[in-house]
């Protein structure tokens with residue numbers, strides 16, 4: 001497996017070098033909107049500690065990461081009045097991974113509505129901003 005590359009896009013977001021629609025931050029993670037959502041409210045939870053994926057992650061990273069993913073799952077369900085929530089996590093290209101910094105996808109789900117394709121179409125920034133606002137509001141309540 002290749003080494004962690006600090007030039008990956010999520011590392012740049014973590015360093016504030018490129019923008020994101022951020023919805024949550026704590027000591028261990030940030031969460032922001034996926035720019036090519038597979039459904040409304042598709043959020044990414046990203047640990048601050050560098051690892052390529054789950055295969056090289058420090059186990060200490062995983063507890064805070066999934067604790068935050070749980071918070072975000074509840075928040076997106078509430079924010080979009082969803083029927084359920086899908087969490088996904090990919091490791092290496094064979095599995096569908098495209099960005100090589102560990103992350104968890106959190107996607108609100110609605111009965112009978114399939115997911116859109118992975119890394120499909122870019123969403124409009126104003127839509128992402130509005131959805132981020134709804135998730136931040138749900139996290140506050």
Ligand code: AMP
Pocket residue numbers: 009020033034035036037044089090096097098099100118119120
């Ligand atoms: P994965 O295939 O699990 O590595 O997922 C990477 C995800 O990152 C995909 O769902 C992309 O739509 C998303 N993505 C790529 N670039 C950005 C970005 N700059 N900001 C937010 N999400 C991104």
